[in-house]
Amino acid sequence: MKENTSIGDIIRVLEQYAPIPYQESYDNSGLQTGHASDEVKGVLLTLDCTEAVVEEAIAIGCNLIVAHHPVIFKGLKSLTGRSYVERTIIKAIQNNIAIYACHTNLDSVHNGVNAKIAEKLKLQHTRILTSKPHTLMQLAFFVPVAQTDQVLAAIHKAGAGQIGEYSDCSFQVQGTGRFKPSDNADPAIGEKGKPEQVQENRVEVLFPAFKQQRIMTALLEAHPYEEVAHYLTLLENGNQEVGIGMIGELETPLTEQEFLAYLKRHMQLPGVRYTAVGEKQIKRVAVCGGSGSFLIKDALRQGADAYVTADVKYHEFFDAEGCLLIADIGHYESEVFTKEIFYDTISKNFTNFAVYLSEVNTNPIRYTY
Numbered sequence: 001m002k003e004n005t006s007i008g009d010i011i012r013v014l015e016q017y018a019p020i021p022y023q024e025s026y027d028n029s030g031l032q033t034g035h036a037s038d039e040v041k042g043v044l045l046t047l048d049c050t051e052a053v054v055e056e057a058i059a060i061g062c063n064l065i066v067a068h069h070p071v072i073f074k075g076l077k078s079l080t081g082r083s084y085v086e087r088t089i090i091k092a093i094q095n096n097i098a099i100y101a102c103h104t105n106l107d108s109v110h111n112g113v114n115a116k117i118a119e120k121l122k123l124q125h126t127r128i129l130t131s132k133p134h135t136l137m138q139l140a141f142f143v144p145v146a147q148t149d150q151v152l153a154a155i156h157k158a159g160a161g162q163i164g165e166y167s168d169c170s171f172q173v174q175g176t177g178r179f180k181p182s183d184n185a186d187p188a189i190g191e192k193g194k195p196e197q198v199q200e201n202r203v204e205v206l207f208p209a210f211k212q213q214r215i216m217t218a219l220l221e222a223h224p225y226e227e228v229a230h231y232l233t234l235l236e237n238g239n240q241e242v243g244i245g246m247i248g249e250l251e252t253p254l255t256e257q258e259f260l261a262y263l264k265r266h267m268q269l270p271g272v273r274y275t276a277v278g279e280k281q282i283k284r285v286a287v288c289g290g291s292g293s294f295l296i297k298d299a300l301r302q303g304a305d306a307y308v309t310a311d312v313k314y315h316e317f318f319d320a321e322g323c324l325l326i327a328d329i330g331h332y333e334s335e336v337f338t339k340e341i342f343y344d345t346i347s348k349n350f351t352n353f354a355v356y357l358s359e360v361n362t363n364p365i366r367y368t369y
C-alpha cells in the first residue's frame, strides 16, 4: 500500500461498496465539502454531520467526516450561518474538513444499512425485501472461437458476469458467423468484397446496468473485429443485490412481548411505538432503516410477522391490518449502527491513519416516559 492515502482513495473504496448510481433520484450522496486530492489525516464516522461533529473532528485531528445523511440535502442559496446546515458547512470549510455522504446508495446495497439491522437482530436467511428495478443488463456478442477467452477476460475485469458469490459467469454456444466486408472495410478475418464464414461463439453475460459503458469499452477494445455484433438488453429481472429493506427469520419464534424486549435489547432502544398482534408468534421479520412506511405493504405481502422501521405516521399504523407488528424504533436508532459499516469498510482497506466512530449523539429527538 502506498504511504499516503487521499480522500479520493477512501471515496473509491466506499463507492465500490455502495455505488453512487444506486442512490435515489432525490438524494445527494457524494463529496459535499473538501478536495478529493487532499491527504487523509484521520476519519470521523457519523450518522449525521452537525456542527458538534465538525468540532469533534477538529479536536481529534480528522480532516474527513463520513456521514450517512447528507448535510447538504436541498439546495443552499446562501452561506451566512443562519441555519445549522450553513454553520456546519462554514465550519468544515474554514477548518479544511471534507464531508462525504453515503446515503440511499448504502440503503440499497445488500450489505448496507438494512443488512446491519438484520445482523443486530440475528436474522437468518435474509434477502432484499423489494429489489430495485432495471439494475441488471444482459450483453450477448459474437466472437471468433480463438479469441473468446481474451474478450471474456477483458469484460470480466470490467465487471461483467458477477452473480452473487459467483464470478466470471458466462454462457456460450458455437455457430457460424457470415459476413462480406465492403471495399472500405478493414476486416480482421477475410478479404474486401468476399463472403466469409467464421466459427464464432455467441457469448452472454449479465452485469449491473451502471457498468454498461466500461464493459462496452472493454468489449470493443479486446474484440478483434472492426464491427462487433452484439445485443444489449435492460432486464426486468429482480436483482437480489440491490433494493430496499430486508426480510429474514428469527432463529426461534417469539411472542409479541418477547420480540419487543428482544428488539429493545439488540437495537439499544429507549422505547418502541408498535401495533399489537395479540397471540401471534413473531418469526419472519422485515426491516428498513429510516423512513420505511412505504414498504409496509411489501412486508405484509411477503408474510412478515413484524416490520421494524421508523418515521411511521398515525394512519400508516392502520395498514398493519392487525396481522403485522409494525415497530417504529426511531430514525436515529434504526441507522446509528451504519457507522460500523463505514468503519469496517475503511479499516479493512487502510491502516495508515486513524478511524473514529463519532461520540456525538446527533439525535434531535429526546424521550421522556
Ligand SMILES: [Zn+2]
Binding pocket: 069, 289, 290, 291, 331, 335
Ligand atoms: Zn436516514
